[in-house]
Amino acid sequence: MRRWGGYVALTIVFAVVCGLLSWWQWARRVDAVDEIAKIEANYEADPVALGDLIPELDSVVDSAEWHPVEMTGEYLADEQLLVRNRPRNSAAGFEVLVPLQLADGTVFVVDRGWVPAGSTPEAPESVPAAPSGEVTVVVRLKPGEPEIPGRGAPDGQLATVRLPDVAALVDAPTYTGMYGLLVTEDPAPAESPLPALRPVEDEGPHLSYALQWIAFGVLAFVGLVWAVRRERKIAAGTAPVARRERDAEVEDALLDAQS
Structure with a gap:
């Protein structure tokens, strides 16, 4: 029982870490979306006086x-x-x-x-x-x-x-x-440095990464439940026997019959 308590604690820790990583990716997505919104709202706006904004x-x-x-x-x-x-x-x-x-x-x-x-x-x-x-x-x-x-x-x-x-x-x-x-x-000079490029409006893969980390945390509990159920089946003698073990038992029975 103590062994399973350790497994449960480990699974909880893993799920919490997955949740924190998911939140981190979500926060990065929010920042990217905010940046895209600023570009769309401001980049092509009409110029104003400096003191109007700063x-x-x-x-x-x-x-x-x-x-x-x-x-x-x-x-x-x-x-x-x-x-x-x-x-x-x-x-x-x-x-x-x-x-x-x-x-x-x-x-x-x-x-x-x-x-x-x-x-x-x-x-x-x-x-x-x-x-x-x-x-x-x-x-x-x-x-x-x-x-x-x-x-x-x-x-x-x-x-x-x-x-x-x-x-x-x-x-x-x-x-x-x-x-x-x-x-x-x-006045414009005859030659100038190359102008700055428009920033790329791409929020990146942060949303999919956030969902993946949530899925990993859920799968950890699914795996734990599966392991507990299998352990109980084995303890009750109802767990499926591996094919190799069944073949070995058949061979032993045949040898006993021949002898």
Whole structure:
């Protein structure tokens, strides 16, 4: 009886683990669905003023992600930074960040696009220059990225789009909560980095994985019930005998009869 108590406890633990894994997959699906909803609602929306969506310099407005905003200012080209290790269609490259100083003196970080790595992966061959003088830009908002412990970058480059690192280089109040992926520049330069790609609207296999983990937890109890019933049949002498055992018994009976 103690042995079966252990089996029951093990089955319960397994089922709980399956339930937690199912919940984790379901939560990932919810996040993916929310992200798709934001893309569908915001990506092709009409541009609005930056202040209409971001009230403070350090604000991170989740519902504003991917929404276009329009602003006018001057690029601080001397403070340009490259974000390393940014693949695009399996090719290695960099994102080009250039601070844009607005009319009120604040600075907003613009990701002007992607450039491929050069002959070595450490730097691009060239980076198209940002327009000089006053420029009007339309960008799609994105939250800044966190720091990755242990990952560094050489001078003039960043490991991630960590906006406080950009702000530390700029002698002006800087937006550190969100930055923008460039859509258009006016006046448009003759050459620009490659624009950001539209994100893929795919929720992934999380729903099927969540259901599979639930099924595994249920099957564990089904297996336990089957094992208990079989044990009882064996104890009562009503369990089916394996064919090999029956054949061996027949052979023994024939030998006894002959002797």
